[in-house]
């Protein structure tokens with residue numbers, strides 16, 4: 001028998017991957033954990049609301065965690081190598097964070113996103129050296145991203161498929177572990193509820209799995225928006241549900257049920273009217289002295305709905321939700337009354353009842 005004497009492979013490829021992992025680790029080490037805010041709302045007696053402020057990541061949103069995980073997953077799977085073009089389908093935030101990591105690793109990055117994406121987000125992607133490829137409707141991003149990846153010989157990061165598995169759900173400082181650790185010295189350290197909206201569905205999947213894994217009594221509520229497939233899928237179990245109208249709340253609400261959406265770990269879902277999301281966003285921004293984004297308004301409104309029901313049932317305890325990104329990205333949109341009027345979003349009828357509930361605990365005007 002003749003043994004083939006192939007030369008041993010050289011290590012250039014693995015050397016690049018090892019340097020890349022060190023760079024990602026460096027990003028993690030340079031960052032502190034995000035704050036868990038605990039604003040006091042006088043009217044909500046017996047209920048403590050906490051907000052995990054993900055807007056303080058270097059790239060401004062919770063997508064910093066996801067982008068880091070997706071890039072790490074791609075490198076560890078051998079799909080991302082020296083010179084690989086990274087491609088993503090994104091409504092904005094994920095692309096901003098991925099553009100940041102692509103630049104750290106000196107890799108080209110192309111974001112495929114709807115033309116309606118906010119000007120600020122486009123500017124942020126381009127400042128990190130990323131390129132934007134626009135499509136007309138949110139439903140077109142998936143096929144277009146696959147096409148761009150094939151054409152460039154690149155790697156499609158595919159957040160909507162891989163978000164739920166690129167994150168280590170057992171811990172490793174994922175968002176759930178961080179929240180539950182930060183809660184430990186609170187009066188009610190184990191929250192009754194955690195409330196989160198869904199874009200990829202990845203964060204809610206991580207939260208729901210972690211709650212079960214750690215054997216906690218906490219329940220998970222997912223908040224959806226008017227134009228989105230998630231809520232109906234949750235009610236009917238039909239994963240083929242679609243929604244023709246694009247979501248008006250950036251970052252959340254999807255035209256199809258994304259593969260990363262895991263309904264089996266969700267205990268309850270609430271569909272929040274878009275005007276209520278934006279009203280809640282404005283009220284919360286005033287209360288915590290920092291502008292938050294639209295999806296944070298969705299989270300906050302659903303949190304208040306849970307709080308109202310707990311109070312009506314005589315329950316006490318804590319509820320945790322997320323500040324997903326900062327309002328700085330939406331000065332031209334959700335914080336512009338003219339923009340809202342042009343889209344028929346009347347937030348006035350929601351503002352007063354939300355304020356009344358927070359100040360006096362009277363939920364009857366919000367949920368008669």
Ligand SMILES: *Cc1c(COP(=O)(O)O)cnc(C)c1O
Pocket residue numbers: 061063093094163197198199200201202203204250251252293295296324325
């Ligand atoms: C992605 C995103 C969400 C939803 O998080 P997922 O983990 O993708 O479900 C909420 N708000 C903003 C601003 C986002 O970018």
